[in-house]
Amino acid sequence: MSVELKASVRDRVGKGAARELRRQGLVPAVIYGDKKSPLSIAISYKDTFRRIHDGGFLSHVITVEVDGEKHRVIPKDYQLEPVRDFLVHVDFLRVGKNSTLTVEVPVHFTNEDKSPGLKRGGVLNIVRHAVEVTVPADSIPDHLEVDLSDAEVGDSLHISAVDLPKGVVPTITDRDFTIATIAAPSALRSSDNEADADEDEDEAED
Numbered sequence: 001m002s003v004e005l006k007a008s009v010r011d012r013v014g015k016g017a018a019r020e021l022r023r024q025g026l027v028p029a030v031i032y033g034d035k036k037s038p039l040s041i042a043i044s045y046k047d048t049f050r051r052i053h054d055g056g057f058l059s060h061v062i063t064v065e066v067d068g069e070k071h072r073v074i075p076k077d078y079q080l081e082p083v084r085d086f087l088v089h090v091d092f093l094r095v096g097k098n099s100t101l102t103v104e105v106p107v108h109f110t111n112e113d114k115s116p117g118l119k120r121g122g123v124l125n126i127v128r129h130a131v132e133v134t135v136p137a138d139s140i141p142d143h144l145e146v147d148l149s150d151a152e153v154g155d156s157l158h159i160s161a162v163d164l165p166k167g168v169v170p171t172i173t174d175r176d177f178t179i180a181t182i183a184a185p186s187a188l189r190s191s192d193n194e195a196d197a198d199e200d201e202d203e204a205e206d
Helices: 015-023 047-056 186-205
Strands: 003-007 025-033 035-042 061-067 067-079 089-092 100-110 121-128 131-136 144-147 154-156 180-181
Touching: 003 047, 015 025, 025 047, 035 047, 035 061, 047 089, 100 121, 100 180
Parallel strands: 003 061, 025 089, 100 144
Antiparallel strands: 003 035, 025 035, 061 067, 067 089, 100 131, 121 180, 154 180
């Protein structure tokens, strides 16, 4: 996905300057990293806010064009005003050649309609909506795919079941962590609990 934002150099910094930028429909930002000096910039509030709400903003390398000069960056953080939820500031990290990045990649589930467990009324319980991975900057996947075709009630779906693209390595390496489970439907759980209670009563009578 190719994303580009236009920007201009910020000559002034501070709260007053930031308020003035927002009045002009801009938001303050900074580009840092790659052993170069930080660059204070102003970017379009409308374009940036839309990119954030489209999803995946913090996991895509983008191009920021600053007064005609292009910078390859990845958004590392952004601040929202806590009460009114408007965008206050964005931090961009420069992406050098052959860079490896740590990002969170969203998880998508496929073939829910084919899952025997879901067909029986089981419930997909998502433990991780995204997985943190290290990955070459030029090979960040849009998402990781979990196939539910064979998932039965009671199954746990682990990271080992995910076909990871080349170069994508989970940051958690000490265990085969769970992505999702197929939980029993509540009606089935209730009948199981009743059966357990009946057994307890029979044992008590004995």
